[in-house]
Amino acid sequence: MSSRNISSLRLIATLPIVYVTATFYLPIVLMAFEGLRGEGLDSYRRVLLNPNYLSIIGYSGAIALIVTLATLLLATPAAYFLAFYVTSEAGKNKLLVAFTVPMLVNFLLKAYALMNIFSVFGLANSFTAIVLGMIYEYLPLMLLPVYSTFERVERRLLEAAETLGAKPLQTVFRVLLPVSLPGILSGVTLVFLMSFTEFVAPAMLGGVYGYTVGFLIWDLFLKYRNWQAGSILALVITAVSILAVYAYMRWGAELEA
């Protein structure tokens, strides 16, 4: 291969890096400086200790926690069923498509539909509506990693547990789930982070209950023009997300080893 080809390959490989840097990392740096304006680090302290902001962050965290737990509880048995009770490959694929096709429709549309459905049951603009909407939105995101880990679990391990006298539920809790922990963690991390910063579902389904971190940042930037506080909150949330993913990757690698 000529050196010209190599350098053009290099260029192609560099483009995505440039793009991600320009659209993701550069804004983060800019936000960090925006936050430092005026009082320097003190402005960080002021924003982060603001009890109003804290309570909104806590509220978002609570929603995310509920959604994560609910999707985990719903997705795990479904994944178990798919992985161990659907024996034909064709059947598995059909069910997987059925589970994941809703993901391909933009959530804004689905949220609009949900809004109408919920109002029929008198649930519109409620906490319940937010949570149900987000469970609906993120269930596939939990199901896929959990299912694919279950698929990869060595069947012999489960048979071995059975020969040692473990009843089906004991096999699930003592062997299947511990061995699948990396996959389960990736689902949990994904769903928690996505639902923590979720904006559409609370905004469209929650009414007055929809005031979550995403909403707050939106308001700070666009309504109150308080770019500094908005930057600081956005930055902290991004940092927490990156840390969570990093921790997951470290821990996951350790578990796999």
Next chain:
Amino acid sequence: MSRGVEVRVWDVWKTFLDRGRTDALRGVSLTIRRGELFTVLGPSGCGKTTLLKVIAGLLSPDKGSVFFDDEDVTSKPTYERDIGMVFQDLALFPHLTVYKNVAFGLEVAGYPRDFVERRVREVLELVRLPFEVFGHRKIQQLSGGQQQRVALARALARDPKVLLLDEPFSHLDYKVRLELIRELKRLQRETGVTAVYVTHDQNEAMMLSDRLAVMREGVIQQVGTPDEVYRRPANVFVATFLGEANIVRARAVNGVVELRDSRIDLSAASERFKNHTGGLLLFVRPEHVGFSPPSNGKFISLRVSVVDKVFLGPLTKVILNGSGDFSLEALIPSCEAQKLLGRKEVDVYIDLDELVVYGEGE
């Protein structure tokens, strides 16, 4: 103290929808005695692992039954059968320590903690992996042979009624394998558990077994002690699968076979063929083809030419040819083989007690 049971497999059939699979069972019946070390021997795909899984309850037969003593366990789930199993790839739990792996069966059965600990220590001692050294190690930190011992300990911890072993040593080096086979034999004697061992390795089968069954294409060919099966194979398949065999195609007229210048009166070797006329197959092990007449006086001698010699250490394999009519292999002590040096034609002697006759297609 043993709780070993008699295992009876009765007319078990199992076919798979998957066309590529050959490991079906076609009417297998077996009785494995209490406290016996029983081997199922056969080439890969003969159904031996399927049979083991049926005994374990991991597969349910299409037809037929499995009994533990007088209890019909055919429809009992695996976890209620009270067995121990060692898998070919061991299937040790990667997320648990050595201790926890061995304790698994006891813990799921709900035994109190101190009992579990006492028992695990005891079993680890039994497989010579002292708890103090190995108890808290992770499975990945052990050598292949040590993992093997953990798998054995795990299977034995609950003092099962039956111990099932699916080619557990096949991926280990020869030396470690020999050591573990001795160990397994000792453990099985000490615990008195009924053990069913599946292998494709005839040497393992002969070293280990009290009795063995040879299997082919889902059908049991022969059951007996290693000695019986080796000396009196039920058919040509068993004869050639277990050990080395000389098979000579011949024709009999009224119970007499003429082989070159020798006459073999079949009534001496086989009641069945004493008046037979037609084609048949003569079987003799290479170690029973000798260069001096056997002391019992019942033998035939054949003039053959020496084609080749293969030195095997203590023994030498001599390849012989009866002028194109048949070929033979003789296995003799290497010191005797020296005497054949330079000789083209020799007389070999076949002990008629060691000659087995089969009809064509047997």
